[in-house]
Amino acid sequence: MRRYWKYIKPYLSAFIIGPILMIVEVIGEVVMPRLLSNIIDKGVVDEKGIPFIIAMGITMVITALIMMAGGVGGAYFAIKASSGFANDLRKDLYKKIQDFSFYNIDQYHTGSLITRLTNDITQIQNMIQMLMRMALRAPGMLIGALIMAFTMNRRLASVILVVIPLLALAIFSIMRIAFPRFSVMQKKLDALNTTTQENLTNIRVVKSFVRERFEEEKFRKANLDLKENALRAMKVVIFAMPVMTIAMNITTLAVVWFGGNQVITGGMTSGELTAFVNYVVQILMSLIMVSFIILNGSRSLASAKRINEVINTDIDLTDDMAQHKDITVNQGKIEFKDVCFKYYKNNEKWVLENINLVINPGETVGIIGSTGSGKSSLVQLIPRLYDVDQGEVLVDDVNVKDYSLKNLRNGVGIVLQKNVLFSGTIMENLKWGDEEADDEEVYKWAESAQAHGFITSFPDGYNTELGQGGVNVSGGQKQRLCIARALLKKPKILILDDSTSAVDTATEARIRESFNNVLKDTTKIIIAQRISSVIEADKIVVLDDGKIVGIGTHDELLNSCEAYAEIYYSQTDRKVTA
Ligand SMILES: Nc1ncnc2c1ncn2[C@@H]1O[C@H](COP(=O)(O)OP(=O)(O)O)[C@@H](O)[C@H]1O
Numbered sequence: 001m002r003r004y005w006k007y008i009k010p011y012l013s014a015f016i017i018g019p020i021l022m023i024v025e026v027i028g029e030v031v032m033p034r035l036l037s038n039i040i041d042k043g044v045v046d047e048k049g050i051p052f053i054i055a056m057g058i059t060m061v062i063t064a065l066i067m068m069a070g071g072v073g074g075a076y077f078a079i080k081a082s083s084g085f086a087n088d089l090r091k092d093l094y095k096k097i098q099d100f101s102f103y104n105i106d107q108y109h110t111g112s113l114i115t116r117l118t119n120d121i122t123q124i125q126n127m128i129q130m131l132m133r134m135a136l137r138a139p140g141m142l143i144g145a146l147i148m149a150f151t152m153n154r155r156l157a158s159v160i161l162v163v164i165p166l167l168a169l170a171i172f173s174i175m176r177i178a179f180p181r182f183s184v185m186q187k188k189l190d191a192l193n194t195t196t197q198e199n200l201t202n203i204r205v206v207k208s209f210v211r212e213r214f215e216e217e218k219f220r221k222a223n224l225d226l227k228e229n230a231l232r233a234m235k236v237v238i239f240a241m242p243v244m245t246i247a248m249n250i251t252t253l254a255v256v257w258f259g260g261n262q263v264i265t266g267g268m269t270s271g272e273l274t275a276f277v278n279y280v281v282q283i284l285m286s287l288i289m290v291s292f293i294i295l296n297g298s299r300s301l302a303s304a305k306r307i308n309e310v311i312n313t314d315i316d317l318t319d320d321m322a323q324h325k326d327i328t329v330n331q332g333k334i335e336f337k338d339v340c341f342k343y344y345k346n347n348e349k350w351v352l353e354n355i356n357l358v359i360n361p362g363e364t365v366g367i368i369g370s371t372g373s374g375k376s377s378l379v380q381l382i383p384r385l386y387d388v389d390q391g392e393v394l395v396d397d398v399n400v401k402d403y404s405l406k407n408l409r410n411g412v413g414i415v416l417q418k419n420v421l422f423s424g425t426i427m428e429n430l431k432w433g434d435e436e437a438d439d440e441e442v443y444k445w446a447e448s449a450q451a452h453g454f455i456t457s458f459p460d461g462y463n464t465e466l467g468q469g470g471v472n473v474s475g476g477q478k479q480r481l482c483i484a485r486a487l488l489k490k491p492k493i494l495i496l497d498d499s500t501s502a503v504d505t506a507t508e509a510r511i512r513e514s515f516n517n518v519l520k521d522t523t524k525i526i527i528a529q530r531i532s533s534v535i536e537a538d539k540i541v542v543l544d545d546g547k548i549v550g551i552g553t554h555d556e557l558l559n560s561c562e563a564y565a566e567i568y569y570s571q572t573d574r575k576v577t578a
């Protein structure tokens with residue numbers, strides 16, 4: 001609860017004024033029936049005449065106007081406070097997710113995070129709005145009407161006392177049943193969003209595999225599942241309404257029955273009975289409001305729990321403990337010392353085991369190994385996308401954990417294996433690497449990545465709009481744009497994780513050549529499938545099943561490393577027969 005104070009504070013005045021204005025409305029509501037009974041008893045029955053009725057009528061109109069002002073003002077401040085609250089909470093949640101480490105991101109589905117950011121927060125926003133409008137109004141009306149009813153006719157009022165505990169019991173049971181159902185419902189909404197999000201982002205893959213019907217079926221199931229669970233939860237709400245109405249009608253009937261007898265025997269005036277019936281309705285209405293608050297409350301509680309889950313997620317990778325936050329990467333030396341790493345901490349098997357490796361500034365290092373051997377995992381430890389479990393990774397002889405994440409990641413440019421571009425122009429995308437770069441600089445680095453040529457061949461050149469993820473350029477073009485984007489960072493260490501796999505060998509050779517010219521001092525790590533991509537490297541690291549099985553130049557490895565020789569001959573053989 002204390003955590004939410006931060007979101008209330010900026011809107012504190014609205015949070016206070018709103019309910020106060022609602023009290024104005026409540027007072028009006030409670031006074032109204034009394035005025036009405038006066039008109040009937042004194043104006044009509046006692047024949048005080050038209051002037052009295054007019055005077056009372058005017059009083060009632062004025063009261064109604066004041067009530068209206070209170071109601072409108074109350075609603076306005078409720079909306080103002082709740083939307084401000086939701087806006088700030090959403091902003092913080094978004095920021096928290098931005099700070100998530102790769103490991104944290106692996107724990108949530110994107111669809112679930114989207115549901116939490118949108119639907120769950122809206123749920124809370126609606127709840128706050130409702131609370132502000134009803135939290136004081138319902139009990140205010142309940143107490144006000146009870147007092148009025150009891151002062152008017154104690155015996156008749158006791159009828160109400162029989163109904164209240166019964167209704168309270170009903171409300172309590174409804175809440176008990178509803179809460180778990182709402183939790184399940186939000187989870188189903190998650191599942192639906194995850195399916196939708198996954199399908200829509202990968203719609204091209206779906207189409208190329210002709211899996212539309214299958215995906216439709218998956219969506220249909222998730223959709224149906226949500227519908228059924230929503231229905232299950234809503235049934236409780238649907239059931240609650242008639243129960244309340246029946247209780248209200250029976251009570252009214254009882255009051256009219258007993259009260260009518262009293263009017264006949266002269267124990268009560270007819271005006272009083274009218275007012276009394278009004279109060280009974282108010283009392284029951286306020287109870288219905290309370291049950292509504294509780295029902296919606298249980299739904300928002302489920303949402304709040306889900307938001308808390310995100311807020312309470314420990315970000316497992318921060319630079320809070322860094323010893324040298326001010327230093328930057330200067331030389332580009334990399335050292336792995338007895339590094340062991342795995343993604344799932346309860347798995348027994350290491351993804352990387354006892355890695356020892358030194359890479360000197362300016363060296364070009366190739367990494368070769370079958371898929372799943374741990375190449376990507378190995379390089380992701382350098383910019384601390386994941387943390388090692390044992391041993392340490394040093395950059396310029398400083399543990400990567402001692403850098404500020406900003407300085408470390410600015411010094412290490414990595415082109416991830418699964419890389420994407422963003423919606424926007426090519427120019428905007430490339431300037432991700434360096435916002436301050438001028439156009440000439442962008443051209444220069446695009447040239448080094450062998451991208452300038454094809455970019456300028458587009459009718460709009462650098463102003464070509466890229467579709468989401470860069471769908472309107474070819475795979476090889478996308479890879480070269482990603483390389484250019486990384487080059488613009490002018491990193492001391494450049495890591496290409498299988499980033500030229502879709503580029504033809506001739507273009508790839510030109511990229512390597514330009515690297516030799518313009519990135520002389522940059523440490524370059526190149527993960528590749530093709531031996532030809534790394535054949536000229538200063539050293540080649542051969543990975544197999546998470547272990548280094550060979551380090552050396554091409555010639556050295558060919559003679560000493562069986563795994564390397566195997567890969568080499570398999571590729572040259574293929575070339576001969578092809
Ligand atoms: N984000 C991840 N979560 C869990 N396991 C992963 C993750 N990424 C990779 N792995 C696993 O780690 C192992 C090494 O993967 P990776 O480093 O990507 O290999 P490579 O790049 O050599 O193909 C594989 O068994 C893979 O399934």
Ligand SMILES: [Mg+2]
Pocket residue numbers: 375376377417497498
């Ligand atoms: Mg990989």
